[in-house]
Amino acid sequence: MGNCFKTPSTDDITLLHDNDSQDGTQQAAPVPVGPPPPYQERAPVYYPSPNVSRPANMLTEDEQIKIAQRLGLISHLPTGVYDGCSKRGKECAICMCEFVMGEALRYLPCMHVYHKDCIDDWLMRSFTCPSCCEPVDAALLTTYETN
């Protein structure tokens, strides 16, 4: 079950570097004594619908399917890196912080742009644009039709 919940990270090179360096430090650290922490406390939390949060190992089958589909849809939305060009806004409406050069962004079909981490967190709860409330799946279909 665990594997199908991982976000695809094939084209994200920064993540790979992170993993490498973490592996390196873990090897250098002394071997921890005692039993490993219980799995349940480490399970990632998902939001099958707004205001409902559950660790991954307590999701119903329908919720698992919904989450897997949602992850797939989110991965189809274009991403980019802030290059200092503020044509599509220079602030993330979710964290209210200005974009900094090099930060990962995600573009929604309605042309609103957010930090990738901020918007992905929201899209898992509700597949709508926080700024214009447009449902992202409907807007995705329109872009497919016009292209």
Next chain:
Amino acid sequence: MVLPGKVGDSLVDTQDMHKRLQKELTALMKDPPTGVKVDAESIYKNLSEWIVDLDGAPGTLYAGESLQLLFKFGSRYPFDSPQVMFVGPNIPVHPHVYSNGHICLSILTEDWSPALSVQAVCLSIVSMLSSCTEKKRPPDNAFYIKTCSKNPKKTRWWYHDDNV
């Protein structure tokens, strides 16, 4: 860092929430909308609970009334909506405001968006009051205040009237 039974409420979440609330507070202090006042000193002591003073808009049924809103923010703010209710001696008499201060307003639950803010919520509430044409309590007030939870977000609101 992770509280038992509350998997995912990590320290990182709380830091993000504080950072955003700090930004909202700074913006509200610098450029407050008319009729909205926050007491920054009390908020700095506890950033997760805000008291906001509202003035009823001139030319409306609430003109001249002083009102107080209580905001409570959870560690998942702005992804989760804040708890918002009227407190203090003057709970406005309005068809969407219960006498215990709870407010029936869809942006506070199902229509919440993380792009909304304390300022946006305050302005929506002022606008909700301003469009009121007759001061009265919701028809189910007596039953609701006897049976509801202390947390208005626990109520399964049924948004039935968009005109008031």
